[in-house]
Each structure stands twice: as C-alpha cells, then as structure tokens.
Amino acid sequence: MKRILVLGAGIGGMSVAYELRAAVGADRASITVIGEGEHFSFTPSNPWVAVGWRKPADIRIEAGKHLGKKQIGFESCGAERVAPETSSVHLRDGRVLDYDYLVIATGPRLAFDEVPGLGPDAFTQSICTTDHAQTAWEAYERFLADPGPIVIGAVPGVSCFGPAYEFAMILDADLRKRKLRDRVPMTYVTSEPYVGHMGLGGVGDSKGLLESELRQRHIKWIANARITGVDAEAVQADEVDDQGQVVRSHKLPFKYAMVMPPFTGVDAVRTAKELCNPRGFVLIDAHQRNPKFPNVYSAGVCVAIPPVEATPVPTGAPKTGFMIESMVSAIVQNIAADMDGREGTAKATWNAICLADMGDTGAAFVALPQIPPRNVTWAKVGKWVHLAKVAFEKYFLAKMRSGNTEPIYEKYVLKALGIERLK
Helix, strand or coil: CEEEEEECCCHHHHHHHHHHHHHCCCCCEEEEEECECCEEECHHHHHHHCCCCCCHHHHEEEHHHHHHCCCCEEECECEEEEEHHHCEEEECCCCEEECCEEEECCCCEECHHHCCCCCCCCCCECCCCHHHHHHHHHHHHHHHHCCCCEEEEECCCCCCCHHHHHHHHHHHHHHHHCCCHHHCCEEEEECCCCCCCCCCCCCCCHHHHHHHHHHHCCEEEECCEEEEEECCCEEEEEEECCCCCEEEEEEEECCEEEEECCEECCHHHHCCHHHECCCCCECCCCCCECCCCCCEEECCCCECCCCCCCCCCCCCCCCCHHHHHHHHHHHHHHHHHHHCCCCCCCCCCCCEEEEEECCCCEEEEEEECCCCCCCEEEEEECHHHHHHHHHHHHHHHHHHHHCCCCCHHHHHHHHHCCCCCCC
C-alpha cells in the first residue's frame, strides 16, 4: 500500500486529500493530512471576521473529524522539517512519517519580519489567518470607540493584493453603516505600480475600475510605494518613479492599520533547500512535480511562480482559487497515473479568477491565462459579486464537510460569469 502525505490543511491541502481519496481507493493508499492545529478555515472570509461580520466558528470546521469520514488520517501538530532525501516528514512532536508521495500545500510564511513594525505583534493588523482576523476585529472594536485615520497597505514583495482592496472597501462600508465614515480618513498604500495592477499587470480596465471605486469611497491612494517601516503612530512609505527612485516620502498617521506582508515558504519546507527557490517556494515542473524529487508535488501559494512582469517596487504573482483548483486536479491525475505505472502528463490551467467583496458590492476579475497576452480578460463590478462570494463561502464549507470533489470554479463560477467551461 502506498503512503501519501499532504502537508497543509487549507484550501489546497484539504481539496487534494479528498480528490486523491476519490481517485485512489483506501485499499491502494493511505492518505494523511498534516495541519497546523485542529481546524480548516475558509481564509477568503477573513476580512469579514475582521469587521465582526463573521465569527471564527462561522468559517471553520474540524479538519480531522471530516477527513476521517473519508478514511483520511489527520495530524494536527504540524511539521518540523521535510526531508525529501529520505522521503520523510519530521513532525513537531518528534515522530517521523515516511511517504511514497508528498503533496506540499502549506500556504505561505507571513514575513512580517521583513519590514520593521509590521504585524499583529507590532503595530499593524493582518487578515491572512483567521486568528489574525479575530485580533484585527478586537483592535477594530477599540478603534470604533475613538476613530481616526486608517491606513491599508501592501509592502514590497506582496503577491496577494485582493484582500487589501477588499478590506479597505469593507471597512468603508462598515463605517458608513455605523455613521462613522466622516470621522475616518482612509489611505491605501501599495507596492503596485498603479491601482488595479494586482500582481497581474492589470486585468482589463482594472486600473480605471478600482480607481473609480476608491474615489467614490473617498479613499486616497499612493501607488508605486515602498513601505519602509511602521511605528505606533505612523506608516512610513517612499513613493518612487518608474526607475525606482524616491520622489516623495510619506509619513501617514493612523489609529488603525492593516498591511499585507510579503510571503516566503514555511520554515519546515524552506529548510529543504533543494526543493525551493531562494524565497522558500517549492520548485515545480509543468506537472506540479519537483524536478529534483519527482515524488514531491506542490500546489497553491507555496509554489514558485515568477512575477508577471518587472515592477519598480517588487510585486509577486497571485495564486487564486481557480489556479489552486487546477493544480490540485493535475496532481491527483499524475499521482494516480504513477501508481498505475503510467507517465503523469496532466498540467494545471494557470488562469486567474478573483471575486473581490467590497462590503455592499464587489468586483470580479478574470485573466485567462494569468500572464498576458490573454485569451480572456474581464472585469466587472456589481452587488451580484458580493452575493456570489457569500454563496461561495457557504458552498465551499459544505464541500469541506462532505468531501465533495466537484470542481467549483469550472462547474459553477465560470458558468455564473458567462464564460465557457475551460478544458
């Protein structure tokens, strides 16, 4: 019997475990997921947690309980070290698990340490994890009693800009509901060369669309900016020109700040240097396999993808839900093929689809493929996007509880957007 380990219990890790169990029977392979703690959290809902629209319990499920229903093991203690040379994973409790196949789907390490004063342990909030979002909500409750300026930002090297845009506009919507918006100046500070770049080189007229939305909400912005540090009172940022030369330095006072950090690979993986690039992201070939260790596969935010284009301030390429879903399907097909003695030839469809909530409306972006020139480029705003994201949250949590392996983006999201199903 083959032994398959899945490192990570997020959207990618849970999905690949369920799909592998459906593709490979319990009589042919044991599957064990290694998570950080007991829960799966639907991270796209974290901005709602941070303004009190959701509680952590609303977007979490007990991972082990639901995986067990599909004869999938679960270890909650986390991984200390991946040792691909011996095909083993060392757990934090001292045990060592051997594998025939390893799927790395850990998500990122949040590199708050790269900017002084960044992160929940310093002066800014985060919505990257549900625990961070809960801390951000507690800070927001204190802020509401004595409101003032808000700064939302993304530092150099960020590869996921959608949550920053979402949170800025969700905060605007929440403050308007509370009749406090007139007391809260807001500024969006980003490493993107322009508003709406999103690490994708723009999608359609995303620049004009998002600039219009920010203007309508009286949110000022500073693009092409390098956040250099944060203290208890202000965010420091240097605005640069197209050559990366500083043209203006900003000191932005705040009473509440949420700043997206850069990502690296997680410690347990990036210590296996032959697996990773210098930032600790897992190197993969066209079939999601590591070139050095072909029994190691990877999916999601933890994989190494080069930037879409060079920018004056570094920006990374996002890994959206549709891309992760496609990576997962390719991995499952290739592992199943290898177990059958066939060559695994499945490739992921690296396309970008983003449903960005704006509190009382939303924006949908589609880039097929992610790197231009594209076959499809599409951006729309409407209340229907907000409603679609609420529905998507409910559907995905139900999927994780049941072990449903339907491809959500292919079967539902693309259809809802009026885009033909992709092969």
